[in-house]
Structures are given as structure tokens and as C-alpha cells.
Amino acid sequence: MHSELVETASGTIRGAYDNGVWAFKGVPYGADTGREGRFLPARPPAPWSGIRDCLTYGPSCPQMTIEQMTGVPIPPEVQTMMGVLTSEPSMSEDCLVLNVWTPTLDADEKLPVLVWLHGGGLSTGSASWPLYDFTNLVRRDRVVMIGINHRLGVLGFLDLSQLGDEFADSGNVGMLDVVAALGWVGQNIGGFGGDPNNVTVFGESGGGAKTTALLAMPAASGLFHKAFPMSGSMLAAQSSEQAQSTAEMTLKQLGFGADLEALQAVEVARLVEAEFALQGAGLVGTGRGRTFGPVLGPSLPQHPEHAIQLGAAANVPLVSGCTTDEMMAFLIGDPEFWSITEQGLRDRVGMFLGENTDPIIAGYRAIRPDDTPTSLLIAITTDATMRIPHIRLSEAKLAGGGASVWMYSFAWGHPDPTGRVRSGHGGDMPYFFDNVDKASIAAGPHAAPLVTATSRALTAFAYSGDPNHDELPEWPSYGLEDRLTMRFDTPSSVEHDPNGAERLCWDGVSLGGL
Secondary structure: OEEEEEEOOOOEEEEEEEOOEEEEEEEEOOOOOOHHHOOOOOOOOOOOOOEEEOOOOOOEOOOOOHHHHHOOOOOOOHHHHHOOOOOOOOEOOOOOEEEEEEOOOOOOOOEEEEEEEOOOOOOOOOOOOHHHOOHHHHHHHOOEEEEEOOOOHHHHHOOOHHHOHHHOOHHHHHHHHHHHHHHHHHHHHHHHOEEEEEEEEEEEOHHHHHHHHHHOOHHHEOOEOEEEEEOOOOOOOEOHHHHHHHHHHHHHHHOOOOOHHHHHHOOHHHHHHHHHHHHOOOOOOOOOOOOOOOEOEOOEOOOHHHHHHOOOOOOOOEEEEEEOOOOHHHHOOOOOHHHOOHHHHHHHHHHHHHHHHHHHHHHHHHHOOOOOHHHHHHHHHHHHHHHHHHHHHHHHHHHHOOOOEEEEEEOOOEEOOOOOEEOOOOOOHHHHOOOHHHOHHHOOOOHHHHHHHHHHHHHHHHHHOOOOOOOOOOOOOOOOOOOEEEEEOOOOEEEEOOOHHHHHHOOOOOOOOO
16 A cells, blocks of 8 residues: 545645555545534635645534434444444534545546435435445446535524525535535546546435435536436425424524524534434434425525426436335334234325325225235335436436436345345445445345446446446336336346336325435
């Protein structure tokens, strides 16, 4: 292992080299967002003299745990099984940092750049998880990979616009952090061997929602050129009325009223505690309360679905998709999950769909008469939160014209107690990232062909704007006539309008995506 220096706009940084890949971790792309920077758009990082060592991950945004957010117990062994962290080892409001992996520091190489937006439901997570170490992919396919940390939850999406013009965009500073990181990429990535004119943004779960939001943000236009949202989209932002109501509840929870000085001075842990208290009983629990996310406002003037329909992303090729049984990963914490009755099904679907519960259940029961209530619960909630929003995102892209869109589903998984193979949320990432060595649950004889099929689709898309490659069946672009969709499995295949009957059940039902 040896180190090398790269000059950025803010100063010189030192990274580390190992087995063909340079890694630069914890690189600042913005200034500290604490105290006087809290709830305001990111400022450039302060320049430094000398050499800054970028050898270890930087801090994550202060946040609740994943278990607190979802209401689902997370066993400690999940870190080695799936390469994820159950809690962040280092947190600070000085969290605007990114990580770069590259096979070369030669500016003449102009390699494709992929920018990763981590998941976590817009309230948790970071780019520092073992699963998000992109060394293998960089070494194999010669691309430049970047993962970014940014503000989340109450720190990233608390709408204080009613308190003064200075905070007009406070409800979107988490997304504006991402825009700032993309600006850093455009300014600096040449020194890492990357091409600033060939940038792909991709993200999973909450990262897919962020990717969708970027497609509708005028400030992000031109900073990236391709998009690959995975297992998460965002068709609608929060309205100003919703966001301001949540802000009022937050201020009441803190006991500050409209005291901006107190709000910017309070310990950050109290803000996170207030967010947790407002959330209610978790992502899939009963009594779910308020959550934080992008807000309609100056930097996001239209709902993403509408903006994309009107051509906001016309020149951006898109790959969009999810796993076949997404919500099982969240629902499985229910102690009655595998023995749910018909009434239990109705009660649980009702938490997602309200007045649409009975017609949706009736439609799915007619299509799947032999399914258990548990199977119907997985199918309906997966479609409501993931599959149908991804289809609507693709349809919006088609309406907006321009560059092509491709759709996929990831179907490989593990048998449930009845023997039915299911592919839950996040189960595809070790394969897409060529990181099976960091997620033992993904290992086995199936792994090599899945890694080849998925990860090479990702990097082929980054190179050319088309996910096709020699190890896949021909993958046609998506259209309303045939709705051809790649099914990643062993072997992979192309399907015509998969679960089309279920898709029709959602006509006229409003959905926002994760």
C-alpha cells in the first residue's frame, strides 16, 4: 500500500492505494452545517494549507438508528450477513464529506463517474457502510465511484420557511447538499481520472427517492447525465402545508416556539430525539406519525412525477426497478407475520392504503385466489411502496420524451417458511456492487452469474447510457405497448408486463413512492 496526492479546489488531499484502486475517504465538499450553518444551504468547505489525509471515513449526519426508524429489530449479525451498519460509528453536523474510489489518477483517462446515494428512508444511513466500499467494482470495470454523506431527517428537511426568507429552502437542504456534492464532482473529479461530463447518479431505497428528486431539481440539471434509482422512488414531495405543520410540531416538541437562536444553538441530539418522537411507532408500525423529506419550494418547484412528465429529465437515460418482495424485510418483525388472518391482512393493508384497502385486496384476491393473507400482504405493500411507483416513474419519463428508460425486477432470493422463494429489500445490492465478499448471506454458486448480470448492467449504463452487455439476454427499452422488463435471476430473462393484472388494480390510486 502507498499513498498519493490530489489537488482539489479546497486543498491537497492524500489517499491510499491498494491492489489497483485508489481510495480517498472523508473528503470535504461542504463546510460544517452546525450552529449558524444549521438549516441553511451548504457552504463551500474552508480551504486548507498543507496536505489533508483522507484515509478514513468521515462523520455521518446525526440520526436515529435504523431500528428506531423502522420499528423492526436489527440483530447485530446483520453487519457481517449483509455488510450494513446497525448504527453509525461517528456522527457530526460537520458531515458534508464524500468518498472516492478510482483505478487511476490520470486526468486524461476520463472514466465514467458513478455517484452513490445511500438508503435509509431519508432519515438514516451513510456512505460508510462495508457494503458501499466500491473497490471491487472499480478494479474490475474501471469506473470512478463516489459515495456521499449529507444532512438527513430533521437536519436535512425541516421546513422553517415561515420563519424568514433566509430559511426559504430549509426543507430541502439535504437535497441541496447532494447538489453541492455533484458540483464538487464537476469541479474536481478530473484529478481522480473521472469525466465530469459522464456522471451517473444511482441510489437504493431512500437513495432511489433522492435520485428521483434530483431529476426534478433545476439546480441539479446538467450536473449528472444518467440515473439509476433502485428500490425507491419519490413521485410526490411534501406540500408546504404538510412540511410547515411538521415543523410546528417539531418546535412544540422542543419547546422553542419560533426562537431561531435557540433552535440553532440546541444540542443536535435533542433535534434527533424530537424527530424520533414525531415519527410515532416506526416505518411499518401502527400510529406512524410525521416524517421528514423533500418539500415543494424554491429548489423543488414541482412534484417529481409532474416535472418529469413535462420533460425535466428528457435528456437523462433512466434504469428503474426493485426486488420482487421488497416489503417482507420490513414486515417480518411482526410476530404474527406468518399466520396473519384475512382480518389481519385488512388491518395491515389499511395502514398503507386507507379507503383503497378493500378494492385493492379484492382485486389481488381475484388474481391470486390461492395466496395466503401473508403472501397478499407482501405483494400489495411491495406494489404500493415500490413496484407501482417505479412503473409510474418510468411512465412519466416516457411522457417527457427524450432519452430511453429500462425497467428491471430482481427475483433471486431465499425460501420463506412455505418454501416460496422471495427477494426482499436490499437483497440485490451485494450483486449490483460486486460485494458478495462483504455480505455472507449473498454467497453461493448463484452469486457469480448474478454479480455479472447486475453489476455489469450498472457499469455498462454508466459507460454508454444503455445497460445491455454480453452476459445478459437482450434488454429492450421500456414502452407502454409491451412493458418489457429484465428479470434478474439465475438465469436472467426478459418478461412482458410482469404482474400486469395487479398493475391494473392501481389505476386511479394515488401513490408517492418511498
